[in-house]
Ligand SMILES: NC(=O)C1=CN([C@@H]2O[C@H](COP(=O)(O)OP(=O)(O)OC[C@H]3O[C@@H](n4cnc5c(N)ncnc54)[C@H](O)[C@@H]3O)[C@@H](O)[C@H]2O)[C@@H](O)CC1
């Protein structure tokens with residue numbers, strides 16, 4: 229799914245109106261119906277609803293939503309915020325204003341003194357500003373937004389919280405802090421920037437039938453990975469294959485007290501389709517690995533406690549290094565040797581990233597299309613500090629372009645940046661996955677997928693998605709609180725089968 233900018237969204241609206249063709253008032257009705265359809269699945273008719281409307285098209289949606297909900301026996305009241313009494317609203321706002329049934333209580337606010345401290349109702353639908361916001365909110369609008377935020381009601385924003393810009397971090401001035409945003413057609417970049425979280429809440433995108441041809445033609449540097457994208461990517465395991473065809477993977481890592489990390493990576497790698505896995509560990513890890521992961525072969529380092537040398541690296545389709553590695557001088561030496569020699573697709577994680585951050589010469593040794601999987605602190609060590617999430621995103625894009633690598637920046641909506649400067653935001657995962665070892669599991673998955681012959685870009689997007697989906701399936705059964713990294717591995721098979729089952733069902737039709 230592409231993420232379009234506010235001007236592109238406006239153009240998509242206009243293109244759809246002209247080419248479908250559909251009257252703009254009918255498109256507004258379609259959008260409002262899509263909102264109501266989802267809203268009514270969540271909230272019953274017992275709730276008292278206040279719909280706060282501006283006088284643009286977002287407010288027009290609000291009025292249409294009021295009419296639709298009222299016809300379904302919801303108790304709704306409408307509040308129109310109009311600082312200038314004489315100023316007309318947008319054409320479609322005015323049409324919906326005239327269509328508002330008399331039974332719906334309607335209040336118009338023109339002055340700060342008319343704004344209560346807070347609104348007393350069960351639910352507030354926020355339809356003051358949408359994608360047309362062009363400057364930070366002030367004056368009367370600011371008073372109303374404060375009153376919305378003061379209220380005890382559940383707040384649901386139409387399209388985007390009023391006061392929040394679609395394409396950037398939160399501006400100065402008050403912004404609605406909704407529990408939920410029901411947004412039209414495509415996710416907005418603002419939803420994916422962690423510091424905007426209070427101004428987004430849970431969010432859901434509903435289809436309003438904007439032109440798919442127009443959207444397909446738009447250039448966008450940011451994408452949101454949906455399950456249908458993943459279905460297209462996932463490959464069937466060929467019938468005439470043996471463990472050699474599926475790729476040989478090599479994992480390097482572990483140190484005294486951190487062998488668990490490489491155990492987790494190894495198990496996840498095998499669960500992600502690698503045909504053959506060799507894991508190279510310091511001697512202290514030998515028995516642990518052989519016992520915990522009987523399916524993998526183990527080679528041991530000359531050192532008992534740390535990785536100090538390279539195993540043979542030829543004949544592997546993928547190499548993953550880093551989990552549990554430590555930052556010893558001897559491990560640095562082994563990493564440098566690896567980077568000098570390596571021709572294979574690679575995943576670099578954890579302490580291997582820290583070593584690269586501490587030793588500038590290593591960055592230039594990274595082969596093109598290497599996947600690095602930092603969490604934000606590791607990325608900061610690698611690329612330097614940032615002021616806000618938007619700057620961080622630019623930094624990530626630039627780093628990928630400059631060094632021709634993929635950065636998998638871990639967090640809610642993990643973002644994958646590519647050497648072309650594109651960013652793919654993940655749509656799976658939950659807070660329960662913020663737990664020790666979760667990253668080691670991801671490294672194993674990515675290495676496994678690379679060894680299966682997926683390109684670095686596909687492996688990164690698919691691997692991050694599957695990791696999150698396995699975590700979601702695990703959390704469904706076990707809850708987020710108790711989730712541990714091993715659970716993610718245990719649910720990986722369910723994640724793969726759930727996607728491929730749907731995929732092949734579709735193919736059969
Ligand atoms: N036909 C269409 O174009 C469709 C539009 N839709 C709705 O329309 C919304 C966009 O509507 P609009 O473009 O009319 O814009 P908004 O309704 O978001 O804002 C209305 C107007 O307020 C003014 N404004 C911006 N920032 C302000 C500020 N800080 N203080 C005071 N005034 C400010 C601008 O002139 C803006 O056009 C979408 O978010 C969506 O809800 C949907 O109905 C789908 C179809």
Ligand SMILES: [K+]
Pocket residue numbers: 286354355356357358385386387388389390
């Ligand atoms: K809104």
